[in-house]
Amino acid sequence: MSRTLQAPVTVAFDYTRSTGPVIGRFLTGLRDGHVVGGRTSAGAVVVPPLEFDPVTHEPTTDFVEVSSVGTVTSWTWVPEPVKDQPFDRPFAFALVTLDGADVPFLHALDVSSPDEVTTGMRVRVRWAAERTGHINDIACFEPVAALDEVEGGAGGPDRARPQPRNEAATEQSRSGDVPAAPVTGVVTRVSLDYDYAASPEESLFYRGLNEGRIMGQRCPTCQKVYIPPRSACPADGTPTEEEVELSQTGTVTTFCIVNVPFLGQKITPPYVSAYVLLDGADIAVLHLILGVPADEVRMGMRVKAVWKPRDEWTFSLENIDHFAPTGEPDAEFDTYKQHL
Incomplete structure (x- = not known):
């Protein structure tokens, strides 16, 4: 029998943060079915908008609605997705420069093989079925067919095929009510999966618990008993080998x-x-x-x-x-x- 135990461990918590006026503006736009960028002092439109200008350090106040269609500027293939990635099947991550923006935006691209991705290809936002004011309101990007580009005309393909908006916001618009409140906070699940390998001393402790016993170890020098046991006494550095049932x-x-x-x-x-x-x-x-x-x-x-x-x-x-x-x-x- 192996001296050490090993087990998968997940450390997870819900991280809640306030968005502030800039990111809140961007997420409110996603909830309502459009993409908002911010213009810097140099005139560049950035998506998502920067909270502060990189040159002047002033808060961003100039917001621009950009197209939900854009161009792939770079990409990488994901042949084996891991937990919590956008898809459980192979897909691509792509940097997409949306029409009207000057800086690319990273998100998933739903294609079935790397042969379907090229730098320069045209893609559009696929909106999530239900949107709450989160980056995942953009489910992914998807390729735009050549016919869509032609039908889009001067207004752009996203104008030719408008995407559904948040149902609550749409219903308010129909009834003449005040629009939904802006997004001021988001909750994001933070999770880390890893395999934990216990030391021989910790393994003694855990095996004891599985047998209904509480095990420790005694330092041969100072005679102190530690629980959980450790490989050496923290007081004098002597290896602790004597097992003690507490x-x-x-x-x-x-x-x-x-x-x-x-x-x-x-x-x-x-x-x-x-x-x-x-x-x-x-x-x-x-x-x-x-x-x-x-x-x-x-x-x-x-x-x-x-x-x-x-x-x-x-x-x-x-x-x-x-x-x-x-x-x-x-x-x-x-x-x-x-x-x-």
Whole structure:
């Protein structure tokens, strides 16, 4: 059996940002079915618009609606798309200079093979079926047929084949209501997938959890017991090899009461997150304290591990659902004051 464990890990969160007046103007345009650029002091039209002029550093105030049709100036083929890319099939990323703009704009180009892409080819925006004021309101670019160019005439091909606008905005236009409010903020999912390879010492810890045990290691020099175990004692650098099965009871050293709800929260506030110094350990572990009102948790409280049902165990500290009071008298401060 291999000494080390390995597992896929995903770190993800929703990133919320305010757009400001410039990017907000651009995203509002996408929501409503048109592309807005900004003119710099040098006269160049940039899509998306720059928040500040690159020469004068003044805020951008001159906005220009450009065509949703343009020319491919450069491109690269994506033969094996990865998670969260625009398509789950091969496609191209292309720099497209939209008619009326002077700087190319990067987005996906929906073609079935690299033989269908050439620098200089004409493409148009394919709008998303539903738009919210996000860059993904442009689903992708798609090739423009020669016939479309001819039919477009002087007004351009996007004028010959107008794209549907946001339904809510269209309905307001029909009824004479005030247009939809401008976009002032966006929420973007940020995610990172990677394979985590645990050290031999961490693997000992995780294997123990999968067996219902809490494992640490002792430094042979200072005799301190660390959990999770590490390859060397941080105090004196001595390799830690002696395995120690720790008690499942311990003492609350420090804690906080979580009162604020947030996205992805599994427990309804208020609840307590605390450092628990297990009996026999020299470093505390962070976990939940449940089974007692949040305002009754205190430093020195004696607690014990409460495990999830056996069929839910895996190689994770989450096998311990929480810590709960044992009912024992509180520990004396002197017994844990060095571990705050």
